[in-house]
Amino acid sequence: MNVNTKILALMTAMAVGMAGAVGTPANTQIKNTATASFEDPTGPAGNTTGSQTSNEVTTTVAAKSSFNVTYLGSAANTDSATTGTATDTLPAEYKKTANQGETVAFKYQVVNTGNDTQTITLAPAGATGAKLVAANDPSVAGFAGNFTTLTPAQKTGVDAATALSSVSLAADGVREFWLVYTVPAGSAKASTVGATPVGSGNIWNGTANAAVTEAQATSPFLQYSAVVVYTPVAVVGPDGAPEAGASGTYADPVDANTTITRSGDTQTAAIRAGDTSTTFINTLKNKGDATDGFVLSGPAGVTFLTASGAAFTAAGETIGGLTYILEGGLPTIKGVAAGATANFRTVVPHDATAGAKSVTVGIDSTSDADTAPEDTTTNVVNVPGLLFGDSDNNKATDPVNTVVTRPVTTTAGTTVTFPMEIKNTGGGSDTFLPSAPNLTFTVVDANGTQTTKSVPVEYLLDADCDGTADNTTVITTPGVTIAAGGTACVIAQVKVPENVVATTTPITLNQTVTSGSGLTATDTDDTITVGVVAGSAITINKSQTSTAPAVPGNDLTYSIVAKNTYNTAVKNFILTEQDGTFGGKTTNVFQYGTFKTVSATVANPVLTTPAKVMYRFNSGTWQVSATPAIALNTVTRVDVAIDSNNDGAINASDTIAPNQELTVSLTVTIK
Structure with missing residues (x-):
């Protein structure tokens, strides 16, 4: 049986997901000849040999042009209307999330749904700088599926590739291509960026093949794709508690004598006097839907270190799959998977000025354009005062x-x-x-x-x-x-x-x-x-110790006890015996008596060498001897004192100590 090649082509197109073509190829000649069979009247009765053929009528099939640019995947070969980049009208495969500055690619197909060969012009519309690249171009050889985010190398290749601007397709022909565009740097979070391929060609309008360009409101419709600029979500907090609610304590990893207390979204260090810096551990968590990087920020003077305590460098350090690196002079932690956490150290310097020094630490996603932190936490140093x-x-x-x-x-x-x-x-x-x-x-x-x-x-x-x-x-x-x-x-x-x-x-x-x-x-x-206690005094008690009758010629002996009852030493103390009236009391011992002897002792405490008792008669010279150098019957005054400093003189340098007693025995002969 002969197989119509047109049917084979149609079957092939359907196998790759094509919409049905118009039908018979253009310029196909449809030929029609009528025939008749009958009983030849010239022959025997009942024969069937009579026949007749009409003339041949030939009709050439005209071109009925048609084309469409459609999605692939679940929406392949559809021609539903889209309202620009509004994601609620787009199929799932053609609404994605990307970061500002990233380049994305969506795969499309252009289909000749007419019965003739035609050249279809293609151009991108929408995102600035959008480009169409044939699916068989070497620059897109590594692209998989119907969507991809380009690596820097892939973007370089696409930028150098020749843009696809038109395709010539036979009836039922199909050509796949990629629509590539870049999310502009600085795009706001949650904003939408999109593009669409625009096809131009001929479409049969019922009477003729008219030139048609795909449009927003009429079929064939524009088929937009769109990306929503990624909105990072991340939190940072005290060690081990990025989502706040922290409690407990830990030691400064550099100075074990410093205890850091976690509370809520704040951690506070109780430092010791003389400390000049405190090292906190902070933990961040990526709560977004994609792997992200985070820039650390803090006030001037604060230094950030990696989880190991090393400095951030341009070469970077890899710890647990995370990259701690200095990018643009900013400490950055890269490769934090969705739901993952990362630790870093915050070194807060401080002087001896007393008070609470509060430092706000922030994390800013590298996926968005702004520099506002996604979250902050507080480290406090309590400087003692x-x-x-x-x-x-x-x-x-x-x-x-x-x-x-x-x-x-x-x-x-x-x-x-x-x-x-x-x-x-x-x-x-x-x-x-x-x-x-x-x-x-x-x-x-x-x-x-x-x-x-x-x-x-x-x-x-x-x-x-x-x-x-x-x-x-x-x-x-x-x-x-x-x-x-x-x-x-x-x-x-x-x-x-x-x-x-x-x-x-x-x-x-x-x-x-x-x-x-x-x-x-x-x-x-x-x-x-x-001080000297008020009411204290030098007490002097005098008594007669002789027992013989007080008659002329007999001796009369007196005992005089002087005591210092002050709570301090008394200077220049002199105990004196002489005639006169003192304090309303009369003394006439030398008027009726002749000096015979004098002696003195010291107690409470006793004198210690070289201190000594000294005597003076009639206000003469101080002497150690108790015997006067003048005639006894001329003595009218006897002074007794303590030479406490042994300088041979009695003055303010000589003292009688507290509670010390000077006892003098004086004997006279009654005249």
Whole structure:
């Protein structure tokens, strides 16, 4: 059986997804000859040999032109209307997502649906710079499927290729090609960029083959493709918690002594005094639909390091499939898959200025055109600070360093207090421990023995800052916890012992406060002065010790005991026997008696070499001998004193110590 070649061509076209062609090829000749059969009347009855053939009529099939440019895939051979780049009218294969600056390619076909051979003109419309490239061009040899995003090398090849501008197709002929265009750099997120091939050729209008160009509103329709500019979605947060909700702590990876506390979308470092930088770990997460890269941003001075702690370089470092690289001078993490996370380090420098130093860290997707960060997180460094000084009983004002002197004027024992203030000027809560070395006081006992006593300086809390301790609980390690910017009032307490000896110079409190963060502040100008106790005196008790009758010629002996009851040494002390009226009392011992002897002893405490007792008669020269150099019956005045510095003179350099007693025995003969 003869097979019509036209039918074979049609079957082949349908096998590749072609729309049905018009039919018989143009210029085909349709020939028609009529024949008749009958009984030849000239022959025997019933014969069938009679026949007759008509003339041949020949008709040439005219050209009925038609063409279409259509999608491939599920929408192949359709001619539905599209409304430009509106993605809701496009088939799934022809609405994609791409990043600004990327070049995409969609595959199309042009079909000759007419019965004649015709040349169809092709041109792109829509996206600036769109180009048509034949599917058999070497530059697109690596393209797969009906959509592809070009690599830089592929784009270079396409740019150099000859654009497809027309095809000559026989009836039912098909030619595939790629529509290539670039999403303009700087395209806004979620904006749409698209293009369409436009075919021009002849289409039978019922009476003639008219020139037709594909249009938006009439068949054959334009067949747009479109890409929606990718909208990156990403978050960044504290170590291990990019989506906020962070909690817990970790150590600075460089300085293990620094604890970093995570809370929500913030992480805070509690540093020690003297630290100059803090290293945080931040974590980002790509919540978008495509692999993406992210540029790290922060204020001036902040340095970003890779997850390993290395510097970002132009050569890059690959860690766990991610590339940490310096691009355009900006630290960038590339190759973060959808749903994946990446760690990086943020080094925050700081000086000793107290307070909270807050640093905002941002991540900006490399897929979009803007430089606004997709998300930010906060790293805070609490730089410690401390003020310490005397209190004015007002927490709202800073402590002051004024000289505060507390006088002690009793030997009964007393407690001296100094209201103090500690202010936390740092950025975070801290502990503060006040302390001072023990103070040394000199005390004297009933025997005149002087010893030193070490007394601690104790600190008590004064919560309401009224200058009075709340209770008797002594502050111990680790001290008082004070919130950032807060003030604690404390009372420095010194329990001055009994029988304290007056001081010639103030006793200084060398107060210090140390913080848990390593800060130290001092107040070294507060003092205690132990003065002479009011009401103290030199006591003198005189008694007659002789027992013989007080008659002329007999001796009369007196004992005079002088005691220093002051809490300080008394200078230039001289005990005198002479006639006269003193304090309303009369002395006439030398009027009725003749000097015979004098002697003296010292007790509480006794004298130690080289100190000695000295005597003076009639205001003459001081001498060690108790025997006067003048006639005994001429003695009218006897002075007794202690030469405590052994210089042979009695003056302000000589003292009688607290509780020390000078006992003098004086004998005269009654005239």
